């Protein structure tokens with residue numbers, strides 16, 4: 001798996017530092033509150049667990065499963081809800097946690113879908129933000145790294161469901177795509 005990587009963009013140490021910075025900011029911003037932290041499956045699993053352990057807060061957790069990349073490197077344009085949250089979010093301070101914000105379609109869908117339930121506040125924390133990928137308007141309140149317009153894998157991000165378990169974020173060698 002590691003042999004398929006052309007270049008590491010964000011190392012384990014880089015990611016750890018970003019989690020510490022974001023966790024400290026969220027701790028400050030939500031002091032005295034009890035936010036509901038909602039992770040967007042599946043890509044978020046590693047970031048969610050690392051970020052939460054940097055947040056010195058009493059928080060509730062939930063997960064939502066939506067999907068729009070079915071196999072390849074381009075968004076299908078259609079976001080499907082695979083699994084809803086189980087918490088009532090009315091009047092709650094909601095923090096959506098994402099691994100990456102790219103075309104913006106997933107976040108735009110989630111914002112519409114969840115804001116209809118009238119949370120008190122709705123904020124977004126993403127490890128990676130790819131502004132050049134944007135197709136619909138979407139923005140995050142907390143960002144780990146602004147990333148170049150390349151397809152990334154690792155630390156939760158997949159290509160055809162693989163490479164999620166790389167401990168860093170990187171770019172695949174071109175021959176990996178050619179061989180698929």
Ligand SMILES: O=P(O)(O)OC[C@H]1O[C@H](OP(=O)(O)OP(=O)(O)O)[C@H](O)[C@@H]1O
Pocket residue numbers: 040041042043044066067068069075098099100101102103104105106107158
């Ligand atoms: O801004 P967008 O272009 O919508 O891309 C962002 C979304 O794409 C990925 O999820 P994906 O749909 O691949 O599902 P996964 O997390 O299960 O891999 C990622 O985890 C984000 O949720």
Ligand code: HPA
Pocket residue numbers: 069100102103150151152153157158159
């Ligand atoms: O760059 C990416 N890599 C993996 N999954 C993604 N989903 C949106 N953008 C990406």
